[in-house]
Amino acid sequence: MAASTSVKVVLLDIEGTVCPISFVKDVLFPYSLKALPKTLETQWDDPEFAKYRDAFPPEYSSSKEALEAHFQDLVAKDVKIAYLKSLQGYLWQEGYASGDLKAPLFPDVAAKLSGWQSKGLEIMIYSSGSVAAQKLLFKHTDASPSDFTPLISDWFDTVNAGLKTEASSYKTIASKHPGFSPGEWLFLSDNVKEVDAAIEAGMQSIVVQRPGNAPLPPEVPRRLRVIETFDAFDGDLNIQAN
Incomplete structure (x- = not known):
């Protein structure tokens, strides 16, 4: 054919x-989970981060704890939703820039x-x-x-x-x-x-x-x-x- x-x-x-699927599941997803807490702590009120935060539904974007818990749940379930994917991309930027991610x-x-x-x-x-x-x-x-x-x-x-x-x-x-x-x-x-x-x-x-x-x-x-x-x-x- x-x-x-x-x-x-x-x-x-x-x-x-x-x-490989393993790069996404075993490398990228864990990297975003590890990077999120520090990002929330240091960039919560940063205008650049705010557009990613505010894309989450209000019940999750109202606090760091709620956003982190929801993020973890979505990643665990591999939910393909735009606001999660956008934030993951933002979190991966540093890893790619540093050479930690290839x-x-x-x-x-x-x-x-x-x-x-x-x-x-x-x-x-x-x-x-x-x-x-x-x-x-x-x-x-x-x-x-x-x-x-x-x-x-x-x-x-x-x-x-x-x-x-x-x-x-x-x-x-x-x-x-x-x-x-x-x-x-x-x-x-x-x-x-x-x-x-x-x-x-x-x-x-x-x-x-x-x-x-x-x-x-x-x-x-x-x-x-x-x-x-x-x-x-x-x-x-x-x-x-x-």
Whole structure:
């Protein structure tokens, strides 16, 4: 099975697609939990922090204790809500700047992103993490050079596009770039429901099954294309035969 050679835009998920789920769950989430108490203590009334604080519902933004408890609960449940993701991105800034945080890309990602961009393909990101957090991650990777933001032409999250499991979100994304028809987009994600939503919106979409991802139900490979590495693509985004 092959992706159409008419692909003009590669739209990428992040977690479980370009970097391991473990980086988010085992590194980024704990870092934000550890950084929050000091941030609340030293920046509570800081105008820069206030916009993140005030985005929380009033019952949680009224006190440091309430905000911290709610933050911890949301992280524990991996709730994908905009005000949590925005604050997490803010807390990760210091870690990336200090070098404590570096995003570990899967080995095939760096070369493929550079190759796609050099061929004239547009590379865009769609993640439940905030756009600010996305940019931090791609600016501070473990590749050399580490900054991939110059390769990426647009960024989407649940605020400017919508929930990733809804077809309307992918239609919104496509509408932001009317020069490309939905069929010229290829969305790559580890999440089957997201792939289904993108296909419903008219995009091409493929499931990416990486090490550390949850096993796919047996029926998924029977109805959707599945790859384990971006090296499965040739230069024209066809899936190469084994």
